[in-house]
Amino acid sequence: MRLIVVLSVYLLALIIKIVAYYFSNLLVILADAMHSIADIAFLLILIVASHISKKAADRQHPFGHGLVKNLASLVVSIAFITLISFELLKEGFERILNPKSYENIEIALFAEIMVLLLLFSLLPFLSRGEGILNKTAMMETVNDSLSTIAAIIGIAAVKIGHSIFDGISAIAVALLIAYNSFRLFKENAMFLLGFSPPGDFYSKVERSVMEVNGVNGVHEMLAVYTAEKEIHLDMHVTIDREMRIEDAEKLSNEIVKKLKAEFPEIKHVSIHFCSLIDKKDK
Numbered sequence: 001m002r003l004i005v006v007l008s009v010y011l012l013a014l015i016i017k018i019v020a021y022y023f024s025n026l027l028v029i030l031a032d033a034m035h036s037i038a039d040i041a042f043l044l045i046l047i048v049a050s051h052i053s054k055k056a057a058d059r060q061h062p063f064g065h066g067l068v069k070n071l072a073s074l075v076v077s078i079a080f081i082t083l084i085s086f087e088l089l090k091e092g093f094e095r096i097l098n099p100k101s102y103e104n105i106e107i108a109l110f111a112e113i114m115v116l117l118l119l120f121s122l123l124p125f126l127s128r129g130e131g132i133l134n135k136t137a138m139m140e141t142v143n144d145s146l147s148t149i150a151a152i153i154g155i156a157a158v159k160i161g162h163s164i165f166d167g168i169s170a171i172a173v174a175l176l177i178a179y180n181s182f183r184l185f186k187e188n189a190m191f192l193l194g195f196s197p198p199g200d201f202y203s204k205v206e207r208s209v210m211e212v213n214g215v216n217g218v219h220e221m222l223a224v225y226t227a228e229k230e231i232h233l234d235m236h237v238t239i240d241r242e243m244r245i246e247d248a249e250k251l252s253n254e255i256v257k258k259l260k261a262e263f264p265e266i267k268h269v270s271i272h273f274c275s276l277i278d279k280k281d282k
Contacts, residue, residue: 009118023108024103038180045072076184085178100166108155214243216239
């Protein structure tokens with residue numbers, strides 16, 4: 001329900017920007033509208049991908065579908081960097097070199113101020129929510145507000161006779177879109193490339209496992225994210241040579257239960273028992 005409200009406000013803001021661009025032909029408003037489209041597309045992807053990611057694991061996807069959102073976000077980020085940002089930068093420089101005369105600037109300025117007030121009205125609403133989707137919506141609303149402020153400054157400068165500020169402000173918005181898209185690309189690419197948790201994660205896991213009675217050592221741990229908040233952990237655990245298979249199975253279950261209780265992000269654990277430590281690689 002919260003995201004539906006956010007998307008409704010974004011769509012209303014987008015309509016206002018498109019109408020303002022129609023009357024004024026200001027490039028900075030078009031750039032700001034493109035930023036709104038980027039935000040709407042990203043939020044829709046998050047909603048759809050979050051639904052798909054809840055699908056149970058199957059034979060073709062043994063670790064589930066948690067990386068769907070990352071893959072979709074990666075595609076969107078590349079599209080916005082290569083298409084929207086590049087085209088806006090090109091048009092922005094063109095308007096700086098060849099300034100145009102504009103009409104209905106007052107309408108454009110009033111429209112962008114209305115949009116800014118709409119976006120500001122969302123901030124207290126989003127600050128009361130929780131979860132990754134709400135956090136993302138909050139961040140995108142702040143970014144969209146920044147681009148709208150840049151647009152207002154540019155329009156005000158054009159109003160007092162500095163036409164080149166249409167191009168300058170459009171470039172500023174294009175760079176903001178490019179920055180956010182690159183950040184989105186970087187954050188999602190690392191998960192698709194087999195991102196592993198930081199070193200302190202391994203240290204904490206080792207200490208936890210070593211607390212279990214019957215464990216003599218832990219080595220060759222390998223952890224990889226199978227979704228943003230889901231980790232698959234593989235490890236070798238050293239035990240006594242004389243331990244029976246039934247006891248080793250009980251020990252394995254105890255380790256897995258303990259790890260999942262202490263580290264909620266660990267969803268899958270593979271334990272290999274051995275009696276000697278040949279190599280330690282954490």
